[in-house]
Amino acid sequence: MEIVYGDDGEFSNGTYGSLFERQHNSSPSVIVIGGGISGIAAARMLHDASYKVILLESQDRIGGRIHTDYSFGCPVDMGASWLHGVCNENPLSPVIRRLGLRLYRTSGDDSILYDHDLESYALFDKNGNQVPQSIVTEVGVAFKKILEETDKVRNEQSNDISVKEAISIVMDRNPDLRQEGVAYEVLQWYICRMEAWFAADAEDISLQAWDQEKVLTGGHGLMVQGYDPVIKDLSRDIDIRLNHRVKKIVNGYKKVVVMVEDGRSLVADAAIVTVPLGTLKANVIKFEPKLPEWKLSAISDLGVGIENKIALKFEHAFWPNVEFLGIVATTSYSCGYFLNLHKATGHPVLVYMAAGALAHDLEKLTDTAVVEFVMLQLKQMFPNATEPGQYLVSHWGTNPNILGSYSYDAVGNTVDIYDRLRAPVGNLFFGGEAVSLDHQGSVHGAYSAGILAAEACQKHLMQRFESSLETNPLAAAAASCRDEPLEASVPLQISRL
Structure with a gap:
C-alpha cells in the first residue's frame, strides 16, 4: 500500500495523475473505509486472501454502532445487542459458535x-x-x-x-x-x-x-457477553488505522486516492466504503468525481432512524x-x-x-x-x-461518526433503492447494513454486506488483472466461508431463564 504525504493536504506534485500510474504489483491493494462489522468483514476476507488491506476508522475504536461498554464491571451493549435469527443459517453463527458465546433467547419466530x-x-x-x-x-x-x-x-x-x-x-x-x-x-x-x-x-x-x-428463523437472542468478542475476533491482525477520518475519495481510472483529515493520502487499486448511511447523507465524505445521481438519490431517499x-x-x-x-x-x-x-x-x-x-x-x-x-x-x-x-x-x-442507528424504508422509497445503494461506482464498492440483500438494520445483514462488497471488489480486480477464478485466493476464502455445514458440531449456546 502506497502512502503519499503532502505539505498542505494535497499531493506533493499537485496532481493525481502520477499516483494513478503506479505499476501494479503481485497483490492488489484495497482501502476499507469504516470500521463497523461490515468493514471488518470485508477487510477480514481480503486480508485472509493475501490482499493488501488497510482499514480506516474515524473513531478511536472499531465496531461502529457495535459498542460493548465494560465500565459497569460487566458487558453492556450500547448499540447492537441482539442476534436476529438464532439459527445455523445466520452468517454470524459460525463465529459465535467458535467463540463459545452465549445467547439469551427473548423471542421465537x-x-x-x-x-x-x-x-x-x-x-x-x-x-x-x-x-x-x-x-x-x-x-x-x-x-x-x-x-x-x-x-x-x-x-x-x-x-x-x-x-x-x-x-x-x-x-x-x-x-x-x-x-x-x-x-x-x-x-x-x-x-x-x-x-x-x-x-x-x-x-x-x-x-x-x-x-x-x-427475517431468519430461530427468534431473537441477546448477546450475553456482548458483541465485542465478535468484533475482536474478526479484526485480528488486520491493519487498522484509528482516528483516520476520511474527507475525500478520488475515484480514478485504475486507482483510488483516499484523503484523510490530517492531510495524508493513501492510494490503492480499489476501495470499499462501509460508513454509516447517516454520514453518507450528510456528505461527510466528498467524492471526486461526484457520485452519479442514481446513487445520490438512493442515499438521500432511504430513511435512517435513531x-x-x-x-x-x-x-x-x-x-x-x-x-x-x-x-x-x-x-x-x-x-x-x-x-x-x-x-x-x-x-x-x-x-x-x-x-x-x-x-x-x-439527544x-x-x-x-x-x-x-x-x-x-x-x-x-x-x-x-x-x-x-x-x-x-x-x-x-448526533455522533458525527455515525449520525443515526440503522436504515428503514421511508414513505415513497422505490423498489430498486437497495440495488442502487449496493451498486459499485468505478473502483468504489459499498457495504454496510443499508446495502444488505435482505437483512437491513441487523448485525448479520451488515456482516453479509461487507462480505458481498469484498467479493464484488475481488471480481473487479480479477478481471482487471486477468486472474482466473480458480487461482484467486479470495474466491477460495469466500467459498470456504459459505460452504460451512449448517449443522455444526458445536451448537449455539442458547438459554431462556
Whole structure:
C-alpha cells in the first residue's frame, strides 16, 4: 500500500495523475473505509486472501454502532445487542459458535413484539398500576389483526403511504379493533415497540415495504457477553488505522486516492466504503468525481432512524424478575421500555430504549437530564426506586461518526433503492447494513454486506488483472466461508431463564 504525504493536504506534485500510474504489483491493494462489522468483514476476507488491506476508522475504536461498554464491571451493549435469527443459517453463527458465546433467547419466530415474547414482562400505567396481563394479551391479538388489515390498505393504494396512516384507515373501517382506556394505552405501547424495530416513527415508515424484510428463523437472542468478542475476533491482525477520518475519495481510472483529515493520502487499486448511511447523507465524505445521481438519490431517499440506550446500574435489583418493563401512555411517543439485563446476565442493570422522535429529543438534553427523565418513568412503576450508581447514555443521532442507528424504508422509497445503494461506482464498492440483500438494520445483514462488497471488489480486480477464478485466493476464502455445514458440531449456546 502506497502512502503519499503532502505539505498542505494535497499531493506533493499537485496532481493525481502520477499516483494513478503506479505499476501494479503481485497483490492488489484495497482501502476499507469504516470500521463497523461490515468493514471488518470485508477487510477480514481480503486480508485472509493475501490482499493488501488497510482499514480506516474515524473513531478511536472499531465496531461502529457495535459498542460493548465494560465500565459497569460487566458487558453492556450500547448499540447492537441482539442476534436476529438464532439459527445455523445466520452468517454470524459460525463465529459465535467458535467463540463459545452465549445467547439469551427473548423471542421465537412469531412474536408480535419482534424481539420479545409476551412471556416475561410487566406493563404499568401512568399511576403506577400494573396492567392486567389479560388486557395486554387481548390488545396484542387486536394489534396483530390491525397490522394484517394494513395489507388490504396497501393493495388499494396507488401511491405509498405511511404505516400510521394505514393504521388509521384500518381503525376507521373496523370499529371492533378500536381500544379505549388503558387498552388504548397498551395499543400505543405496541406501536411504540414496532417503531423501535425500525428506529423511526410510524408516520415515517413505508406501508409498501415495512413488512417485506426476510427475517431468519430461530427468534431473537441477546448477546450475553456482548458483541465485542465478535468484533475482536474478526479484526485480528488486520491493519487498522484509528482516528483516520476520511474527507475525500478520488475515484480514478485504475486507482483510488483516499484523503484523510490530517492531510495524508493513501492510494490503492480499489476501495470499499462501509460508513454509516447517516454520514453518507450528510456528505461527510466528498467524492471526486461526484457520485452519479442514481446513487445520490438512493442515499438521500432511504430513511435512517435513531434508537438510543440509557443504561442504569443499581446496587441491587428492586424490580420484578421479568425480561422487560414498560410504561403505557396515550401516545406511542410517551410510552417507555426497559430491558432487564439482570434477568439475562445476573447484573443489576436496566437499559431504557428510546427510538424515533423521542430519541431525537433526548439527544438535545444533557446526560444528567436524560437520566432524570428515565428515572421519573422508573419511579412511576417503583416509587421506592433507588438512584443508579452509574449510567451510560448513547448519542447515535448526533455522533458525527455515525449520525443515526440503522436504515428503514421511508414513505415513497422505490423498489430498486437497495440495488442502487449496493451498486459499485468505478473502483468504489459499498457495504454496510443499508446495502444488505435482505437483512437491513441487523448485525448479520451488515456482516453479509461487507462480505458481498469484498467479493464484488475481488471480481473487479480479477478481471482487471486477468486472474482466473480458480487461482484467486479470495474466491477460495469466500467459498470456504459459505460452504460451512449448517449443522455444526458445536451448537449455539442458547438459554431462556
